Amino acid sequence: MKLHRLLALTCLTLATTFAALPGIASAQVPAVLRVATDATFPPMEFSQDGARAGFDIDVMNALAKTMGTRVEWTDIDFKGLIPGLIAHRFDAAISAIYITDERSKVVDFVEPYYAGGLVALVKSTSPIKTMADLNGKKVSVQVGTKSVNFLRDNYPQITRVEVEKNQEMFDLVGIGRADGAVTGKPAALQLAKTRPGFRVLDKQLTTEEYGIAVRKDEPELKTAFNAALGKIKADGTYAAIVKKWFGAAAQ
Structure with missing residues (x-):
């Protein structure tokens, strides 16, 4: 009986050791x-x-x-x-x-x-300063993202322009077919930094x-x-x- 217990304990110790080793894939x-x-x-x-x-x-x-x-x-x-x-x-x-x-x-x-969180992006030359300024205007959002529901629930006076890709969303703002875009903060800041003519509104809309x-x-x-x-x-x-x-x- 003692031998059986010793073997069981040894197997358990070895299993625990190998499971903890880096680079050893779990069975799951x-x-x-x-x-x-x-x-x-x-x-x-x-x-x-x-x-x-x-x-x-x-x-x-x-x-x-x-x-x-x-x-x-x-x-x-x-x-x-x-x-x-x-x-x-x-x-x-x-x-x-x-x-x-x-x-x-x-x-x-x-x-x-x-x-992260949601922010609004507009053209650098836009007079828009707050989300309230976008009431009655068009804002582009990507289908399936939280931006869609956020605008629907919090800014029903804004007309949503739903697109499939982020690039489409930003391009609509760039050519003036949308007055702004609501998207994730990292992407908005990246665009404003790398593509002249855009800026992010100061107030972050949500924290996610x-x-x-x-x-x-x-x-x-x-x-x-x-x-x-x-x-x-x-x-x-x-x-x-x-x-x-x-x-x-x-x-």
Whole structure:
């Protein structure tokens, strides 16, 4: 009996040790992690020289490395991320997705990995100074994003112009077919910094948290993601990624 107990204890110790080793994939983490994104939202995710780049891309690649797996990317329109995840087209989605009560009813989210929020973008020459100035005017938003519901619920006097891609949203403002755009703060600031003729209104509209979406029927994957996120925050990897893309200290 003592020998049996000793063997059992030894096996448990070995299992615990190997599970804790970096680069050892958990049985619940697939060898190839299928991840979806809408790579049209710089600096979070975008195409650069024929490859995906951005804050979210670097975060996911770092998480996958820590989990002992590799990423197989799927490009899809933002509005298709949650439906595609539920339909098992991929294992996870990262694409500057705000964690909302509505989305949390149908998918799970990993612990928040960055804080953002909605802002309004207008042309530099526009007289618009506040959201109230946009009442009775046209504002472009991307289909499937929180911007749509935010305007509907808080500024019903604004005419929403819903488009499929971020670039369309910004282009409508640029050519004067929309008086402004409501989008995520990182993308708006990036555009204003890199494309002359735009500015972001001073007052941030909301404060949100970005999350990686996973299916509710795979709690082990969510646990693995959370553990990996904690590790890259502890070892400085996350801080380096934040500094690379935002030039600021990690949150």
